[in-house]
Amino acid sequence: xxxxxxxxxxxxxxxxxxxxxxxxxxxxxxxxxxxxxxxxxxxxxxxxxxxxxxxxxxxxxxxxxxxxxxxxxxxxxxxxxxxxxxxxxxxxxxxxxxxxxxxxxxxxxxxxxxxxxxxxxxxxxxxxxxxxxxxxxxxxxx
Amino acid sequence: xxxxxxxxxxxxxxxxxxxxxxxxxxxxxxxxxxxxxxxxxxxxxxxxxxxxxxxxxxxxxxxxxxxxxxxxxxxxxxxxxxxxxxxxxxxxxxxxxxxxxxxxxxxxxxxxxxxxxxxxxxxxxxxxxxxxxxxxxxxxxx
DNA sequence: CTCTCTGCAAAATTTTTGCACTGCT
DNA sequence: AGCAGTGCAAAAATTTTGCAGAGAG
Numbered sequence: 001x002x003x004x005x006x007x008x009x010x011x012x013x014x015x016x017x018x019x020x021x022x023x024x025x026x027x028x029x030x031x032x033x034x035x036x037x038x039x040x041x042x043x044x045x046x047x048x049x050x051x052x053x054x055x056x057x058x059x060x061x062x063x064x065x066x067x068x069x070x071x072x073x074x075x076x077x078x079x080x081x082x083x084x085x086x087x088x089x090x091x092x093x094x095x096x097x098x099x100x101x102x103x104x105x106x107x108x109x110x111x112x113x114x115x116x117x118x119x120x121x122x123x124x125x126x127x128x129x130x131x132x133x134x135x136x137x138x139x140x141x142x
Numbered sequence: 143x144x145x146x147x148x149x150x151x152x153x154x155x156x157x158x159x160x161x162x163x164x165x166x167x168x169x170x171x172x173x174x175x176x177x178x179x180x181x182x183x184x185x186x187x188x189x190x191x192x193x194x195x196x197x198x199x200x201x202x203x204x205x206x207x208x209x210x211x212x213x214x215x216x217x218x219x220x221x222x223x224x225x226x227x228x229x230x231x232x233x234x235x236x237x238x239x240x241x242x243x244x245x246x247x248x249x250x251x252x253x254x255x256x257x258x259x260x261x262x263x264x265x266x267x268x269x270x271x272x273x274x275x276x277x278x279x280x281x282x283x284x
Numbered sequence: 285c286t287c288t289c290t291g292c293a294a295a296a297t298t299t300t301t302g303c304a305c306t307g308c309t
Numbered sequence: 310a311g312c313a314g315t316g317c318a319a320a321a322a323t324t325t326t327g328c329a330g331a332g333a334g
Contacts, residue, residue, distance in 0.1 A: 017308050017313055038298080053316045058299065074216040076268075078324080079298060092260055103256055110252070114245055114271050118234055122273035126218075129256050131264035159288055159333050180323080195291045200324065220299080221323060 001030050001084060002069060016063055024048060025060040029070065030084040035091070035100040037079040075100060075128055090126070094133035103129065143172050143226060144211060158205055166190060167202040171212065172226040177233070177242040179221040217242060217270055232268070236275035245271065 002010065007026055008018045016022075028044050029036065036044070038057045045052045061082055064070040073081040075093045081100060083091075090103045111125045132140075144152065149168055150160045158164075170186050171178065178186070180199045187194045203224055206212040215223040217235045223242060225233075232245040253267045274282075 012309090015313090019308070019314065021315070051316060053318095054298090055300080055317080056315060059314080072218065074218045076214065076216045090256070092256060092262055092264070094262070095265065101260060101262075103260055105252070105256065105259075110247070110269075111271065114232070114234060114247065115273075117247075118243060118245055118271075119276040119279075120234055120236070120243075120271065120273040121279060122234070122271050123237065124272040125269065126272075127252075127267065127269040128216075129253065129260075129262065129264050130266040130268075131257075131262040134261040137261075137263060154334090157288095161289065161333070163290070193291060195293095196323090197292080197325080198290060201289080 001086075002026070007069070010067055010069070011063075014067060021049060021052065021056050022060050022063070025057060026064060026069075026084065029082055033102070035073060035081040035083050037077075037081050039079065041082070071126075073100070073126070073128075090129065092129040092131065092133075094136055095130055096132055096136035099133060101133065144168070149211070152209055152211070153205075156209060163191060163194065163198050164202050164205070167199060168206060168211075168226065171224055175244070177215060177223045177225050179219075179223045181221065183224070213268075215242070215268070215270075218272075232271065234271040234273065234275075236278055237272055238274055238278035238281075241275060243275065 004023055004027065007023060011018050011022065024045055025041060028041055034040070038054060038061070041057050042052065042054055061070065061072070065072055069084065069086065071083045071086065073083055073091060075081060075091065077098070085102065088106055088108070090105050090107070091100050092103050093100045105127070107125050107127065111122055114120070114125070115122045146165055146169065149165060153160050153164065166187055167183065170183055176182070180196060180203070184194065184196055184199050203212065203214070207214055211226065211228065213225045213228065215225055215233060217223060217233065227244065230248055230250070232247050232249070233242050234245050235242045247269070249267050249269065253264055256262070256267070257264045
């Protein structure tokens with residue numbers, strides 16, 4: 001979660017231009033906990049930027065991913081979801097309502113074991129859990 | 143990894159018809175360790191079934207997934223990959239050559255902790271590691 | 285014989301790309 | 310002023326769907 005200033009510096013320092021769209025895309029993602037996909041972000045940004053295009057959303061995300069300030073999630077749906085929280089955590093998705101929640105798990109030990117077993121030099125790890133969320137569980141008991 | 147007989151019974155018992163295509167799609171997937179996507183499977187099956195269509199591959203996978211005899215992988219590429227090995231294991235992908243290898247890790251404890259923390263009733267868990275495989279690491283040192 | 289499955293093609297969806305115009309720096 | 314970025318539309322890539330004919334039970 002970077003401030004506007006930090007993001008501006010980071011972009012500039014890496015040779016990327018600072019544009020209102022990029023700041024807005026990042027801010028919009030950083031502000032929510034819903035792990036939105038491109039479409040959700042696009043719709044959120046529409047009011048502020050009626051001319052905003054999908055290309056800008058995707059191109060911004062590519063840059064943010066390259067700068068390592070967001071994570072691209074693949075829950076298995078058709079589209080990618082995005083997350084601006086770069087702390088060591090995992091994701092869990094409800095198979096009923098589709099919501100994606102955060103899950104705090106230290107994965108360093110898990111990753112280390114994986115490295116020893118495979119001989120890979122591991123740079124990244126993503127875990128996804130799937131099940132029924134508390135809200136949907138409650139609904140089932142009506 | 144089911145035998146042809148086991149798969150046939152399972153299909154029949156669940157009201158699905160046993161067709162040469164379905165058996166071939168499953169066999170083709172079970173035989174390889176490359177975690178192919180639909181296109182790779184399609185190409186492998188072409189020689190035996192010149193008329194095979196993508197629709198049949200996808201529809202077969204949907205049934206196999208419903209019967210819980212395959213796993214659908216989302217490594218973050220554009221397309222899904224498939225795995226007929228249902229033992230408790232994870233996957234690791236090389237960021238250089240794209241290969242996907244298996245990784246034996248017992249994840250029951252990890253999943254149990256996740257359940258306690260989130261209140262979800264978890265039914266599935268998938269972990270992906272990313273890094274450089276031993277072969278590509280060797281190439282780097284030329 | 286019936287009803288599901290296959291193959292084909294078209295459609296739907298998501299993401300990428302090319303290009304003229306805009307606007308950071 | 311120069312060059313990267315935006316917006317738009319078209320293209321690409323993957324997956325899904327509808328339907329007529331084929332084939333399993």
